[in-house]
Amino acid sequence: MSSLRKPQPVPRRDFLGAAALMTCGATLGLATVGMARLPFPAVIAGESSKIKIGRPDDIAMGEERWVPSARAFVFRDKDGVHAISGVCTHLGCIVSRAPTGFACPCHGSRFGPQGEVTKGPAPSALPWLEISLAPDGQLVVDVESRTATGSRFRV
Numbered sequence: 001m002s003s004l005r006k007p008q009p010v011p012r013r014d015f016l017g018a019a020a021l022m023t024c025g026a027t028l029g030l031a032t033v034g035m036a037r038l039p040f041p042a043v044i045a046g047e048s049s050k051i052k053i054g055r056p057d058d059i060a061m062g063e064e065r066w067v068p069s070a071r072a073f074v075f076r077d078k079d080g081v082h083a084i085s086g087v088c089t090h091l092g093c094i095v096s097r098a099p100t101g102f103a104c105p106c107h108g109s110r111f112g113p114q115g116e117v118t119k120g121p122a123p124s125a126l127p128w129l130e131i132s133l134a135p136d137g138q139l140v141v142d143v144e145s146r147t148a149t150g151s152r153f154r155v
């Protein structure tokens with residue numbers, strides 16, 4: 001005589017009831033998780049558009065430098081410091097310095113020394129970027145700003 005009992009088949013009605021109960025439980029659980037997330041922001045804050053480029057004295061008179069983090073060229077002359085965006089206004093390639101201004105390697109646009117378009121297809125000039133002074137004494141370039149061509153931050 002064996003003590004093992006032969007497993008009984010689960011009735012179809014019981015199986016469907018258990019499946020429905022588990023589906024309801026899973027739905028309720030996911031809804032609870034979704035509601036718990038509601039008070040928190042759904043987006044992650046991006047990087048700031050303001051890039052520190054160093055103290056005014058770090059930029060020598062007559063110097064020009066490429067600032068990769070700002071994707072901009074920074075210049076210092078007797079009138080102050082200014083920054084010109086290095087992002088081509090055609091499709092966003094990074095321009096390089098050329099003897100007559102700036103040159104885009106992607107589709108051949110050329111820009112003059114002030115960023116003005118001298119050869120398309122770029123539709124508009126390279127923008128001049130706003131410069132300000134941070135509380136810690138460093139110059140800050142706002143890469144999403146625009147300022148008038150020819151304006152300088154006086155140092």
Ligand code: FES
Nearest residue numbers: 088090091104107
């Ligand atoms: S991205 Fe500069 S010319 Fe097209």
